[in-house]
Amino acid sequence: xxxxxxxxxxxxxxxxxxxxxxxxxxxxxxxxxxxxxxxxxxxxxxxxxxxxxxxxxxxxxxxxxxxxxxxxxxxxxxxxxxxxxxxxxxxxxxxx
Amino acid sequence: xxxxxxxxxxxxxxxxxxxxxxxxxxxxxxxxxxxxxxxxxxxxxxxxxxxxxxxxxxxxxxxxxxxxxxxxxxxxxxxxxxxxxxxxxxxxxxxxxxxxxxxxxxxxxxxxxxxxxxxxxxxxxxxxxxxxxxxxxxxxxxxxxxxxxxxxxxxxxxxxxxxxxxxxxxxxxxxxxxxxxxxxxxxxxxxxxxxxxxxxxxxxxxxxxxxxxxxxxxxxxxxxxxxxxxxxxxxxxxxxxxxxxxxxxxxxxxxxxxxxxxxxxxxxxxxxxxxxxxxxxxxxxxxxxxxxxxxxxxxxxxxxxxxxxxxxxxxxxxxxxxxxxxxxxxxxxxxxxxxxxxxxxxxxxxxxxxxxxxxxxxxxxxxxxxxxxxxxxxxxxxxxxxxxxxxxxxxxxxxxxxxxxxxx
Numbered sequence: 001x002x003x004x005x006x007x008x009x010x011x012x013x014x015x016x017x018x019x020x021x022x023x024x025x026x027x028x029x030x031x032x033x034x035x036x037x038x039x040x041x042x043x044x045x046x047x048x049x050x051x052x053x054x055x056x057x058x059x060x061x062x063x064x065x066x067x068x069x070x071x072x073x074x075x076x077x078x079x080x081x082x083x084x085x086x087x088x089x090x091x092x093x094x095x096x
Numbered sequence: 097x098x099x100x101x102x103x104x105x106x107x108x109x110x111x112x113x114x115x116x117x118x119x120x121x122x123x124x125x126x127x128x129x130x131x132x133x134x135x136x137x138x139x140x141x142x143x144x145x146x147x148x149x150x151x152x153x154x155x156x157x158x159x160x161x162x163x164x165x166x167x168x169x170x171x172x173x174x175x176x177x178x179x180x181x182x183x184x185x186x187x188x189x190x191x192x193x194x195x196x197x198x199x200x201x202x203x204x205x206x207x208x209x210x211x212x213x214x215x216x217x218x219x220x221x222x223x224x225x226x227x228x229x230x231x232x233x234x235x236x237x238x239x240x241x242x243x244x245x246x247x248x249x250x251x252x253x254x255x256x257x258x259x260x261x262x263x264x265x266x267x268x269x270x271x272x273x274x275x276x277x278x279x280x281x282x283x284x285x286x287x288x289x290x291x292x293x294x295x296x297x298x299x300x301x302x303x304x305x306x307x308x309x310x311x312x313x314x315x316x317x318x319x320x321x322x323x324x325x326x327x328x329x330x331x332x333x334x335x336x337x338x339x340x341x342x343x344x345x346x347x348x349x350x351x352x353x354x355x356x357x358x359x360x361x362x363x364x365x366x367x368x369x370x371x372x373x374x375x376x377x378x379x380x381x382x383x384x385x386x387x388x389x390x391x392x393x394x395x396x397x398x399x400x401x402x403x404x405x406x407x408x409x410x411x412x413x414x415x416x417x418x419x420x421x422x423x424x425x426x427x428x429x430x431x432x433x434x435x436x437x438x439x440x441x442x443x444x445x446x447x448x449x450x451x452x453x454x455x456x457x458x459x460x461x462x463x464x465x466x467x468x469x470x471x472x473x474x475x476x477x478x479x480x481x482x483x484x485x486x487x488x489x490x491x492x493x494x495x496x497x498x499x500x501x502x503x504x
Contacts, residue, residue, distance in 0.1 A: 008329035008336075012298035013259060014198040015330050016308065017317035020301045 026053070030074025032089035034067055040086035041065070047078035047087060099285035099355050106278045108236075108271035109134030111243035112178070112204045112264075117142050118286045119250050122173035125153035125164035129183040130216045131268035132206040136178055158183040162190035162201075169199035170318060172309035174250065174293050177201065180268060181208035184222045188229070194261050195230025195334065197319060198308075200253035200293070201261040202246065203231075206272040207381070207432075209468045217469020218268030220380060221433040224409075224442050230334055232262040232341050233410040235381045239276040241360060242266045247286055248348045256296045257340040267382040267432075269469065281356065289355060338411040345408055364413035366405040367420050369395060373402030375484035376421065378447055379430040380406050383465075383472065390478050401481050406443060414450040421447070422454035426484045430500070432466045440464075440497045459487060465500040472501055 012018060041064070048056045048065060055071040056078060079087040106114065113135050116124065124143075126136045143152040151168075155161040161177050169175045179187060184205055194201055205223045209215040223233060232253065236242045245264045253262040266272055295307035298316065306314040322330055342364065349363030360366050368388050370376060377387055384405035394401040404420055406413075421427060429448070431441025438445060440462030448460045463480060466472055480500065487493055 005325055006329070008332040011326070011329060011333075012308075013296060013330075013333055013337075014196065014298070014308065014318065015320050015322050015326070016298040017301050017320050018299045018303075021317075 025070045027055075027068075027070040027072055030072060031091070032074045032076060033069065033072065033092055034074070034076070034078050034087045035090050036065065036067070037086045037088070038064070040084045042084055042086075044083060046081055046083060050077055050081050052077065098357055100282050101279045101356065102282075103277050104280050105275050106239055106243070106280075107134065107273050107275050108239040108242040108266045109206065109273065110138055111239045111278045112246050112266070113138035113142070114280065115243045115246035116176050116202075117148050118281070118283050119176075119247060119290060120174065120287060121148070121150050121176045123151045123153065123165065123168035123175045124177065125155055125161045125168065125175075126177045126179070127155050127158045127161045127183060129158070129180050131208055131218070131272040132178045132180045132183070132204065134272065135204055135206070158186040159190055162187040162194060165201045165203075166190060166194045166197060166199060169194070169201050170197060170310050172293065172295055172307070174254070175199075175201045176203070178204040178206070180206045181210055181216075181222045184226060185210060188226065191226055191229040191231060191261075193319075196330070198259040198296070198334070198337065199261065200250070200259065202249045202253055203261065203263050204242075204246065205263050205265045206268045207235075207265050208268040215468040216268070218270050218272075219432045219467050219469060220265065220267070221467070223263055223265045224431075224433040224435070226263070227410060227442065230260065231410065232258075232260055232338070232345075232408070233265060234262065234345070234408050235265040235406070236271065237360075237366070237382055237384050237405060239271055239274065240278050240358070242271060243278050243280065244352065244356070244358060244360075247281075247290065248345075248352055250290045251348050252341060252344050254290075254293045255340070255344050256294050258337050258344050259296055260334065260337045260341065265381065270382045279356070279358075285355060289351070342408075342411050342413060360407055361405070362416065364408040365416050365420060366407050368403040368405070370402035370404055370420055370424070372400055373424050374400045375426050375481060375488060376402040376404060376424045377428045377430060377477075377480060377484075378404045378406060378421070378443065379432075380409065380443055381432065383430060383432065383477070386472065386474055386477055390474055390481065393478070394481060399481070399485065406447075409443065412446055412450070414446075417447060417450045418454050421451060421458060422456055424458050426488045427458050427460045428463050428480050428484055429460060430463045430465055430480070434464055434467060459493060461487070461493060461495075462497045463500045464497065470501055476501055
């Protein structure tokens with residue numbers, strides 16, 4: 001275990017969380033990551049609403065959507081639900 | 097200062113129900129099962145008569161009963177339940193969750209055999225099977241001790257350094273259903289003795305140090321997952337709670353003695369005529385009462401015999417046992433449960449383990465007895481002492497594990 005982790009004497013009993021889960025990066029669980037094709041994307045926001053992790057953000061000032069890869073678990077729901085098939089699931093090292 | 101006491105005719109279950117009533121318990125969630133039923137029946141009468149302010153929850157199963165107790169306990173409530181045998185087995189999952197949550201729940205277990213074959217009578221297979229569930233376990237000898245131990249149990253379990261749930265085991269029928277004279281304290285003395293439930297402090301995700309309880313003003317995440325990175329650390333903390341319980345049980349035993357004049361050995365072990373004993377029997381529960389009578393008989397005949405009753409099985413008082421037993425030549429450990437496939441009984445195994453590092457290695461033999469409530473008369477039990485004296489004389493052990501009182 002990394003030395004950043006605390007010892008049993010330093011933590012509250014019973015697993016009471018001393019940190020918010022915002023700091024618990026679940027993004028590293030993924031195998032595939034979503035890649036958006038801006039040509040096909042109509043910013044209908046279906047993916048934003050259906051992402052179970054709230055990891056797709058609508059940026060109205062930029063007129064586009066953005067993935068938060070710190071929390072995206074790579075489930076692929078966005079790609080499956082996208083009505084214009086603008087999202088594809090790829091391995092991180094796969095060429096776009 | 098001694099408190100006022102009154103003698104009442106009570107069986108073990110009734111004595112426990114009365115103790116719970118006097119301990120000002122906030123929540124009782126339970127499901128009836130023989131031989132514990134009288135406890136919850138009697139307590140529900142107190143509720144129906146308006147004699148207590150307790151919230152009484154009739155659940156649909158023991159699993160739910162324990163879940164309700166856990167849920168109540170995390171709000172800061174003083175909580176009690178009772179079970180036995182199949183009921184305790186059904187609680188198994190939630191026993192580990194409750195101890196892992198580090199909340200004090202007091203549970204009376206009227207010890208009963210586990211099915212199959214179906215048997216409602218007394219042996220200790222049920223709670224012995226829960227020995228690794230993270231619960232403190234105290235076993236009593238009679239109805240008086242059942243009453244006293246429930247009161248003590250709240251104080252032990254609720255101690256901030258301990259913060260672990262506790263089982264008070266009483267032998268089914270032998271104690272649970274047998275009428276005895278029980279000296280009962282007045283409500284105020286008990287109230288003063290156990291006080292309000294203290295709460296340990298925890299640090300929340302907002303960085304606040306607050307009492308450990310569900311409180312909308314101080315939200316906290318309880319029962320999260322802790323994976324490879326932290327699970328081990330939380331389990332180690334529980335062991336510290338168990339270690340602290342070793343001291344706390346002794347301390348509460350002493351404090352209680354000051355109030356009532358009654359004590360049970362040092363709280364962990366109850367030694368009888370052990371100091372100069374050459375042969376001794378170690379047992380758990382009501383059998384000790386019979387054994388003490390036999391020891392008196394043997395002593396009158398000039399035989400140096402003794403008894404050690406293990407009162408606290410969890411935490412296991414290894415050091416105290418070493419001190420008490422290491423100079424005795426031959427010891428029998430009686431287990432009223434079967435650890436199937438093991439080398440001798442569960443208590444035998446741990447006693448023998450504790451004495452492995454002693455200077456003198458006593459000869460220790462295992463006696464499995466009383467399964468399914470099979471009675472052991474004084475005459476039967478005297479034979480164990482005779483076995484030990486024979487081993488002492490000849491230096492030869494016929495069998496390491498005996499099935500005592502079994503038809504061969």
